[in-house]
Amino acid sequence: MNPDFEIILTASLVSAACSIPGIFLVLRKMAMMSDAIGHAILPGIVIGYFITQNLNSPLLILGAGLAGLFTVFIVEMVNKNALIKEDASIGMVFPMFFSIGVILVTLFAGNIHIDTDSILLGELAFVPFDRLWLNGVNMGPRVAWVMGVILILNVIFLALFFKELKLSTFDKALAASLGFVPVAIHYGLMTSVSLTAVAAFDAVGSILVVAFMVIPPAIAWLLTDDLKMMFFYSVLSGVICSIGGFYLAVLLDSSIAGAITTVFGIALFLVFLFSPEKGYVSTLRLRRLQRYTFAELALLIHLDNHKNTAAEVVENRRDHLQDHFNWETAFSEKVLVNLKKKNLLSDESGLLKLSEAGEKLVAEKKQAFFSAM
Amino acid sequence: MSLMDYTVTVISTGAALLGLITGSLGTLAVVRKQSLIGDSVSHAALPGIVLAFILTGSKSPLIFTMGAIVVGWIGTLIVQFMVRNSRLKFDTALASMLSVFFGLGLMLISYLQKTPDASQAGLEKFLFGQAATLMRQDLFLMLVMGIVAFFLVILFWNVWKVMIFNPDYAQSIGIPVKLFDALLTFIQVIAIVIGLQIVGVVLMSAMLIAPAVAARHWSDKLGHMMIIAGVIGAVSSFAGATLSTQIAGLPTGPVITISVTLAVVFSVFFASGNGMLWKYISRRSRKRELSMKLLIKSFYELSLEHEEFSHPHDISVITLRLPDKYNLAGCLERGKNDGFIGNNGNKWFLTEKGLEYARKNENGGELYES
Numbered sequence: 001m002n003p004d005f006e007i008i009l010t011a012s013l014v015s016a017a018c019s020i021p022g023i024f025l026v027l028r029k030m031a032m033m034s035d036a037i038g039h040a041i042l043p044g045i046v047i048g049y050f051i052t053q054n055l056n057s058p059l060l061i062l063g064a065g066l067a068g069l070f071t072v073f074i075v076e077m078v079n080k081n082a083l084i085k086e087d088a089s090i091g092m093v094f095p096m097f098f099s100i101g102v103i104l105v106t107l108f109a110g111n112i113h114i115d116t117d118s119i120l121l122g123e124l125a126f127v128p129f130d131r132l133w134l135n136g137v138n139m140g141p142r143v144a145w146v147m148g149v150i151l152i153l154n155v156i157f158l159a160l161f162f163k164e165l166k167l168s169t170f171d172k173a174l175a176a177s178l179g180f181v182p183v184a185i186h187y188g189l190m191t192s193v194s195l196t197a198v199a200a201f202d203a204v205g206s207i208l209v210v211a212f213m214v215i216p217p218a219i220a221w222l223l224t225d226d227l228k229m230m231f232f233y234s235v236l237s238g239v240i241c242s243i244g245g246f247y248l249a250v251l252l253d254s255s256i257a258g259a260i261t262t263v264f265g266i267a268l269f270l271v272f273l274f275s276p277e278k279g280y281v282s283t284l285r286l287r288r289l290q291r292y293t294f295a296e297l298a299l300l301i302h303l304d305n306h307k308n309t310a311a312e313v314v315e316n317r318r319d320h321l322q323d324h325f326n327w328e329t330a331f332s333e334k335v336l337v338n339l340k341k342k343n344l345l346s347d348e349s350g351l352l353k354l355s356e357a358g359e360k361l362v363a364e365k366k367q368a369f370f371s372a373m
Numbered sequence: 374m375s376l377m378d379y380t381v382t383v384i385s386t387g388a389a390l391l392g393l394i395t396g397s398l399g400t401l402a403v404v405r406k407q408s409l410i411g412d413s414v415s416h417a418a419l420p421g422i423v424l425a426f427i428l429t430g431s432k433s434p435l436i437f438t439m440g441a442i443v444v445g446w447i448g449t450l451i452v453q454f455m456v457r458n459s460r461l462k463f464d465t466a467l468a469s470m471l472s473v474f475f476g477l478g479l480m481l482i483s484y485l486q487k488t489p490d491a492s493q494a495g496l497e498k499f500l501f502g503q504a505a506t507l508m509r510q511d512l513f514l515m516l517v518m519g520i521v522a523f524f525l526v527i528l529f530w531n532v533w534k535v536m537i538f539n540p541d542y543a544q545s546i547g548i549p550v551k552l553f554d555a556l557l558t559f560i561q562v563i564a565i566v567i568g569l570q571i572v573g574v575v576l577m578s579a580m581l582i583a584p585a586v587a588a589r590h591w592s593d594k595l596g597h598m599m600i601i602a603g604v605i606g607a608v609s610s611f612a613g614a615t616l617s618t619q620i621a622g623l624p625t626g627p628v629i630t631i632s633v634t635l636a637v638v639f640s641v642f643f644a645s646g647n648g649m650l651w652k653y654i655s656r657r658s659r660k661r662e663l664s665m666k667l668l669i670k671s672f673y674e675l676s677l678e679h680e681e682f683s684h685p686h687d688i689s690v691i692t693l694r695l696p697d698k699y700n701l702a703g704c705l706e707r708g709k710n711d712g713f714i715g716n717n718g719n720k721w722f723l724t725e726k727g728l729e730y731a732r733k734n735e736n737g738g739e740l741y742e743s
Contacts, residue, residue, distance in 0.1 A: 081641065082589075082637075083647055084586050085403075085408070088586055089586075090409065091408045091411065092586060095575060096579065096630060099627030100631070103627050103631070208472055208475070208479075211473060211476060214468040214469050215469050218466075222461070252480065255479045255482075257479070258477065258481075260476070262476050265477065
């Protein structure tokens with residue numbers, strides 16, 4: 001396989017594996033947990049290394065996973081006993097773990113090769129150099145295999161507990177009353193986050209694991225309400241951004257993970273602006289539309305109230321609208337044009353008259369309103 | 374190194390100053406439930422520093438600090454804008470901003486330096502702080518920025534209080550909330566950027582949060598909390614920094630972090646008012662008082678059925694009037710020590726003092742008062 005393809009493949013695998021726990025983190029408002037766990041696994045890795053003396057041992061992943069879970073446990077404990085909100089306990093606990101890790105490294109591992117910064121900053125460019133050998137056969141990049149296994153584990157976890165995860169995410173109380181144990185699901189999810197973060201730090205570094213875990217799900221959430229579709233969009237955007245980021249890095253001759261994350265950021269911002277239903281632009285447009293719809297209806301009802309009365313000649317005059325509704329001239333002109341286009345009223349030399357269709361519409365709206373009450 | 378050494382003095386003083394500023398200002402972030410802002414702003418400072426270098430070509434700390442403040446501030450404003458205008462929640466927006474800005478910084482650095490190894494060598498200082506390179510000018514810079522931040526805090530003190538605890542009310546009385554929100558964020562960004570040089574990106578979060586959390590256990594008032602957090606931050610950072618200079622190879626940032634965290638642990642357990650030990654003691658004494666009132670009340674009610682109030686009763690008669698899990702032996706002992714009751718073998722009676730006590734508490738209302 002060519003190295004470019006291997007790097008893109010690995011990045012895509014990281015992204016797909018991260019998406020699964022990431023979606024639930026985003027939906028459960030726990031996105032920052034990915035950052036906390038990503039840092040707090042350091043002492044786990046260091047202690048695992050002291051025991052195994054081998055940086056590639058699977059035991060390291062296990063140790064780091066345990067450190068991640070321990071962090072979650074401590075955070076929960078602090079939440080329960082100290083007078084603080086969850087975000088404060090997260091932000092306080094992971095630096096403590098990280099500090100312990102750094103101190104352990106500097107005091108006891110000075111002459112061996114654990115760079116704390118290499119844990120924070122992985123480098124995808126090195127992925128093709130680290131091969132997996134099986135019985136003397138070159139099986140391809142090791143990190144890709146590790147991420148593949150993690151992806152499969154995450155998929156199995158998701159398939160087994162989809163119903164539980166979904167329900168406890170959207171309706172915790174109902175999940176608890178139906179006998180699902182929210183605590184168990186919480187720790188299951190956190191195990192998945194820890195293992196994925198540990199496995200991925202080799203490739204992208206623990207800080208950028210946050211991007212892979214949070215941004216594709218955030219993009220997906222801005223695009224759809226359907227949980228299953230979220231997985232699809234999330235993985236898709238992860239893969240597209242990985243490819244885009246790789247070529248950006250090639251173009252600039254820069255850090256690949258950094259470039260992919262930058263592309264993630266651009267993609268997120270674009271989706272935030274232009275998502276068809278939930279984007280900023282369409283929300284603005286919708287608000288504008290609602291403003292006109294409301295104004296049009298208000299005008300029709302006003303005309304209906306005063307039609308065939310003595311006050312009609314005053315109230316229903318075209319130039320009375322600004323006073324009555326406190327509308328800008330341009331706005332009321334636009335409202336009138338819209339209504340005329342829809343054939344709901346006519347303008348008889350300054351006096352506004354409801355058309356037959358207009359009267360019908362007002363009657364309908366009134367009836368709908370009163371029957372709703 | 375000796376304690377009087379120039380470097381040691383500068384590092385320890387710098388750490389104390391940092392602890393004072395971030396601890397105190399961090400209180401505002403914690404009570405706004407935006408504790409994690411420290412983590413994201415410190416990461417966003419990276420591209421700020423790199424961009425400042427690209428634009429000016431200067432390596433002066435002042436330029437770097439300005440770059441970090443501007444970009445950190447912009448990043449946080451983007452987060453707030455996205456949260457206000459989409460379904461994304463604060464945590465997701467924050468985590469996205471943190472990683473994207475950091476990734477952008479990484480990309481820019483590696484683009485500037487071309488070789489990945491060189492970039493990581495320079496980055497290490499940024500990630501973990503470089504307390505050893507701290508100079509007197511840096512302290513001066515920290516001091517000036519700290520004074521600016523505190524000046525803004527004090528100037529708009531009432532505005533902050535209303536905004537933090539009742540934003541809707543603040544809006545309704547005509548305070549331009551969005552503007553002041555941005556200003557408050559700016560103040561916090563200053564505090565965060567100040568600390569980067571000493572503790573680095575990863576640990577900055579704790580410097581901002583931990584002193585405030587500790588202070589929360591000592592006081593319920595915002596002003597007091599800020600002062601206490603400042604003191605706790607200063608003392609524990611000073612202790613941590615001084616310790617790290619005395620043991621070779623001990624990194625300053627992590628030791629300070631552990632030191633601040635220990636201050637939190639101490640406060641959670643031993644703080645007056647909200648500490649666990651304090652609460653335990655006051656709960657216990659309240660419980661004891663309640664059970665004493667109950668005991669004397671039983672004696673009093675029994676005594677009403679007899680001619681004289683000091684008519685002796687058997688323990689079994691008293692027990693009937695008390696709840697199941699009542700520690701009778703202990704209470705009788707204490708009641709006797711207090712002079713409320715007396716005994717003749719197994720027969721117990723109410724004393725004059727006990728009668729007075731029972732009458733004082735007769736209407737029950739006072740039972741719940743103290």
